[in-house]
Amino acid sequence: MKKVQFKSSYSQYLFLAPQLGILLIFLYWPIIQTFRDAFTMQDAFGFGATFVWFDNFLFIFDDPAYFIAFKFTIIYSFVITLITGSIGLLLAVQANNVMHGKSTYKTLLIWPYAIAPAVVGVMANYFFSERFGLLYHLFHELWGFNWYESVFDSYIYVIIAGSWKQISANFIFFLAGLQAIQKSVIEASMIDCKNSFRRFWTITFPLLMPTTFFLIIINITYAFFDTFGIIDTTTIGAPSGETRTLVYKAYMDGFRGLDLGSAGAQSIMMMLIVLVITIFQFRYIEGKIHYN
């Protein structure tokens, strides 16, 4: 809160109006409709809707496909967070270490961040196609890889496709985090501890905690929402729905199945999940980390 402020009866609303207007019409109105959809059921001919309380929610809890998508989304976000976080951190530490070429490395590692998930998916598609996909044939030689039929193999496919560009994002933020650590702290630790590996885990990594937790949230959000374009251009849920994320399933039920009630209920479940993650972030993580 600023000590010096403007006092006016109307001009603050002129400044707020454009954004508030857009949010109200294109965000709040649809959200209200999502709730309306979730608690009603359309009749078969689309003439009207009946209020059905929590029926749509009960239906999705009864649907085994929902739990398959739920399980996949949890595994997917966990594995993507782990892989992209650790590779991103490894690269950032190396880039921070080198004396020469730091900014060249940065440029050469930053660009995949800009590529759309759908583009990444189409590219991955070429490497995992049965006809001429290099990775398909490499893995097929090794253990009979076949993502059309094996759930495990299809997981590998979408995890590789989903992780590739997200390594860049983790790299950028970890590098910025490393560069923000004061030189004096590092120099002092070098005197106290000769072992650089232990020094990293006891001094540097704890100081990176805020960045790490920020990236966990970023990566989970990415795995939940942004991977739609990847799933839709790679497995499309193959073998039989095991690689559908919750967002992808909700979309398919709403779009292909025209079941807006179910899609709405699934969206509200997702909103609850996002809300829980956010509260967790604010309450638990913000309270436990010491910012330097």
Next chain:
Amino acid sequence: MTRFITSSLSHLILLIGILIMAVPVWMIFASSTHTSSMINMNGLQMLLGDSFYENYLRVLLYQGGFFKEITALKMFFNSFIMATGVAILSVVTSLMAAYALVYYRIKHATLLFWIIFITILVPLELRIFPTYSVMAELNLVNSYFGLIVPISASAIATLFFRQFYKTVPDELLESAKLDGANTWRFFIDFLIPLSKTMIVAMLIFMFVFGYNQYLWPLLVTTSEQYWTVVMGLKMMSGSIVHRFAFVMMSMVPPILIIIVLQKHFIKGVFQDK
């Protein structure tokens, strides 16, 4: 000596990282310069072929076949309009909203704050069908307006600008007031020039965000005249090398922007150096 070994190891690891990023893209590019029969017989290529101009010009300019009515050139035009629109609209509205939140004593300020920022928790994917029906009711399906505005309904930039304004010293407003600046003058002549780095960073971020949209354009455009590049990936048919060429071209604009404006982007987002 140990110093030399550890630094060599660092370079080696970085090099492997760069290769993991670059090799897949290079292979698609190299393959896009060959003929389809070559790819169908021998798979993806590491070395360049000699059909570069032929393949890329055909994809860019040929109407009919690859897509039914639209050329890739027109799709790039649409993507550019959409991305620019999203960037400008969201950054301008966010700048203004953040200004009102920080520099005014507003009634129900906390409530307004939450009304704006809770929206970050509800990405478009969670309200996509209702958003579509709102657009249909407002008759905005198949229009640039329909492509741009729902994507711009985002408070992320507002959050960044609000954080930034809070770090601006109070003395700036005091001295501006002494100079007789009113609220518009202060906003336009003092605050906007001061937030230039942040504005550029947010413009880049929102441009890439807008350009990379996939699901929304897929839903809100039924007329080919409004198709964008990224959604076009779902629609493209035709021979394999032409698809490679289209994939390659689709990633050029955002990568170019990130690389060229890298310094501004990082400076703005991390507010450092």
